[in-house]
Amino acid sequence: MTAPTVLQAQQLAIGHGRRRVAQGLDFALAPGEVLCLLGANGSGKTTLLRTLLGLLPPLAGTVRCGGQDVAAWQRAAFARHVGYVPQAHAGLFPFTVQDVVLMGRAARVGRFAAPGAADRQVARRCLEMLGIAHLHASVYTAISGGERQLALIARALAQEPALLVMDEPTASLDFGNQIRVLEHIERLRSGGMAVLMTTHQPEHALRIADRIALLGGGRLMAIGTPQTTATPAALAALYGVSEAAVAASLSPFLNRMTA
């Protein structure tokens, strides 16, 4: 019997229009697994996430989610199944933080139904989990970038998805909130949620990932356990710096892995 997969990419090519950013991407994600995607600026991490979410068409190959091609999903059903935390943006409309989080319930309550007391309770609980309940009545466009990031994570959690896709979830967070978000991802994994996240901080991947994928040179350079993929040599090649520089920056984390 093969292991169940939440998400599977096969011979996937990604890009914009006719411009290919990466190709030959093959990987799968199991329930309760955290996969961290590392890659230099412009290597295609966001393009890959958006393709996996059906927001960009694959240039070749397939993406299957819950056993079904992503393009074949009804968008409302997909939104119940998959939560997406994009990079925090400024936001255009002056919704309250609570309303932004309640939007995560929209796929569950139906297009024309108003969220009920139970939905408000879920939204409130998600705000509390992220430590921003005190911001519930604040206007989303008038809070800090880090607070917006936490609100977007709370919104995705309110969806109660099977798969959470996060684009640099700890960017713009202070040290304490970075730790809180990483701990939260670990709790979600214990609850059986699959998490696919990008990060520019390899030490975060070393801390929480079950597997790490390295995207560079238009392909997956490696995918596997942190011990086998995030080696100083591989990270040096990925980011175009010396192995000694990587070892100097990451040695406490690399030592912890081998301890």
Ligand SMILES: Nc1ncnc2c1ncn2[C@@H]1O[C@H](COP(=O)(O)OP(=O)(O)OP(=O)(O)O)[C@@H](O)[C@H]1O
């Ligand atoms: N809307 C777009 N139209 C055309 N090309 C794009 C578009 N968005 C991104 N690109 C290009 O695709 C490539 C990959 O970009 P992408 O944003 O996926 O990289 P990334 O790894 O997420 O980068 P970063 O770490 O800087 O966020 C880059 O060369 C970028 O210029």
